[in-house]
Amino acid sequence: MMKATNIVWQNSIVTKEDRQALNGHKSAVLWFTGLSGAGKSTLSVEVEKELHQRGIRTYILDGDNIRHGLNKNLGFSAEDRKENIRRIGEVSKLMVDAGIVTLTAFISPYREDRNMVRQLHGEKEFVEIYVKCSLEECERRDPKGLYKKARAGEIKGFTGIDDPYEAPENPELIVETDKQTLKQSVQQVITYLEKNGYLN
Ligand SMILES: Nc1ncnc2c1ncn2[C@@H]1O[C@H](COP(=O)(O)OS(=O)(=O)O)[C@@H](OP(=O)(O)O)[C@H]1O
Numbered sequence: 001m002m003k004a005t006n007i008v009w010q011n012s013i014v015t016k017e018d019r020q021a022l023n024g025h026k027s028a029v030l031w032f033t034g035l036s037g038a039g040k041s042t043l044s045v046e047v048e049k050e051l052h053q054r055g056i057r058t059y060i061l062d063g064d065n066i067r068h069g070l071n072k073n074l075g076f077s078a079e080d081r082k083e084n085i086r087r088i089g090e091v092s093k094l095m096v097d098a099g100i101v102t103l104t105a106f107i108s109p110y111r112e113d114r115n116m117v118r119q120l121h122g123e124k125e126f127v128e129i130y131v132k133c134s135l136e137e138c139e140r141r142d143p144k145g146l147y148k149k150a151r152a153g154e155i156k157g158f159t160g161i162d163d164p165y166e167a168p169e170n171p172e173l174i175v176e177t178d179k180q181t182l183k184q185s186v187q188q189v190i191t192y193l194e195k196n197g198y199l200n
């Protein structure tokens with residue numbers, strides 16, 4: 001919903017394509033989605049490291065971090081998660097316009113919300129990466145002890161326990177972190193980017 005009226009789009013002289021040419025690579029958002037503990041943060045950090053070493057300009061937007069600042073007024077109701085993802089969609093669009101390969105690590109549990117972000121971005125600029133991991137394995141990892149709290153009823157509406165996660169139907173990539181090592185998962189993402197022309 002647009003509240004403001006009498007606003008006019010201001011164009012710049014330097015374009016996204018100019019910034020990409022200066023950087024020597026395309027820009028896009030690598031949208032990691034999956035359950036808590038599936039490996040979104042770990043994977044995004046390692047993929048960023050690899051890209052950075054190759055001279056690619058990158059930035060990570062991570063759910064936990066963004067919820068400390070920009071989105072600190074949002075909780076975990078369906079409405080707040082939607083607004084969380086909408087804002088990150090808009091921020092990632094700005095970052096892609098700035099010429100940066102942007103990695104996002106949000107559960108982003110609703111298909112509709114992820115598709116809304118996809119629509120915001122241009123062709124080939126939104127790479128949905130389903131970080132797939134069974135609930136059992138996520139719960140076994142429980143890196144922050146949150147599943148334990150959710151099972152004990154100390155956290156209500158926890159994704160996978162008493163809140164939904166809608167798996168992507170047609171993601172660009174599925175990384176099965178309960179079937180391969182972190183190194184293999186990183187390589188899988190890098191290979192996809194190479195094969196699809198993102199790194200040149
Ligand atoms: N109720 C509930 N459900 C899911 N997750 C919860 C909840 N409460 C707190 N947390 C912690 O918040 C992190 C998820 O934030 P996100 O912004 O990625 O969530 S969402 O995309 O808006 O659904 C998530 O981080 P990750 O474990 O990295 O996914 C949790 O640490």
Ligand SMILES: Nc1ncnc2c1ncn2[C@@H]1O[C@H](COP(=O)(O)OP(=O)(O)O)[C@@H](O)[C@H]1O
Binds near residue numbers: 040
């Ligand atoms: N193939 C893999 N890819 C990513 N993480 C993995 C993999 N195998 C095991 N892990 C482990 O799973 C955990 C994932 O935690 P985290 O990255 O915080 O998940 P999320 O950000 O999805 O909540 C980490 O402890 C990580 O070391």
